[in-house]
Amino acid sequence: MLPDTGIPTLAPGYATVPPGHLATIVTSLEMLRPPPPRPGRPFPLGLRLEPLGRPEPETYRTLFREVGADWLWFSRLALADGALAAILADRDVEIFALRQDGRNLGMLELDFRQPGACELVFLGLIGSAVGTGIGRTLMNTAISRAWARPITRFWVHTCTLDHPGALAFYRRSGFDPFAVHVEIAPDPRRDGTLPRDCAPHVPLLD
Numbered sequence: 001m002l003p004d005t006g007i008p009t010l011a012p013g014y015a016t017v018p019p020g021h022l023a024t025i026v027t028s029l030e031m032l033r034p035p036p037p038r039p040g041r042p043f044p045l046g047l048r049l050e051p052l053g054r055p056e057p058e059t060y061r062t063l064f065r066e067v068g069a070d071w072l073w074f075s076r077l078a079l080a081d082g083a084l085a086a087i088l089a090d091r092d093v094e095i096f097a098l099r100q101d102g103r104n105l106g107m108l109e110l111d112f113r114q115p116g117a118c119e120l121v122f123l124g125l126i127g128s129a130v131g132t133g134i135g136r137t138l139m140n141t142a143i144s145r146a147w148a149r150p151i152t153r154f155w156v157h158t159c160t161l162d163h164p165g166a167l168a169f170y171r172r173s174g175f176d177p178f179a180v181h182v183e184i185a186p187d188p189r190r191d192g193t194l195p196r197d198c199a200p201h202v203p204l205l206d
Helices: 057-071 081-089 134-147 166-172
Strands: 021-031 047-051 093-100 103-111 117-125 153-159 176-186
Touching: 021 166, 047 134, 057 081, 057 103, 057 117, 081 093, 093 134, 103 134, 117 134, 134 153, 153 166
Parallel strands: 117 153
Antiparallel strands: 021 153, 021 176, 047 093, 093 103, 103 117
C-alpha cells in the first residue's frame, strides 16, 4: 500500500510544478477477493508469456523501455543497478515477457514480497498490441497467478501518464480505487533517461 504517513495533503487550488518536472495523478486500486472470471481468448499461436527468471538489470530494462517508453515509465530506469538487481533476484517477484517471433510485445510483473498481498507492479503492451484483446488475456493471467498464492489483497496503481483507458480497464477487471495521490518527478526525457521524442502527447517543457 502507498503510505500516507509523511505525504502532505494538497490544499484546494492550483500549485506550481517545478521547471523540468511532471505532475501526475496516481490512483491506487485493490481487490480483496478473486473476481468473477472475465472472458478472454487464449494467446494467439506463436505468442507466449515467458518467465524471465532472474534477469540481469539491463536485460530487464530493455523490456521495460520497449513496453513503457510511450507512457514515460521511468522508475526502474532511474533505479541503481544494485537496488534493481536485488528486486530481480527475489524469488517472490515474478517477471514475464510477452513475446512473438523473438519480439517483446508486453510485460507482466507481480510482487509477493509483502506477506498476504500481491502488487501488480507492471502490466503493459507495446502500442501495436493495444486494442487486440491481448491485454484482457494478460490481466486474466495476472489475476489467476496472484490468487493462486495465499493472499488476501491484490493491488495496483495507475497514473495519468498511462493509457487513458487503464483506470477503467482495472476497474472492469475487479479492482476498486482506495487512494489518490499527486506525484511530481523530474521529466525523464530531459536527462536522457528516455528519448526526447517519447510520449509526444505529454508536453516536454524546457
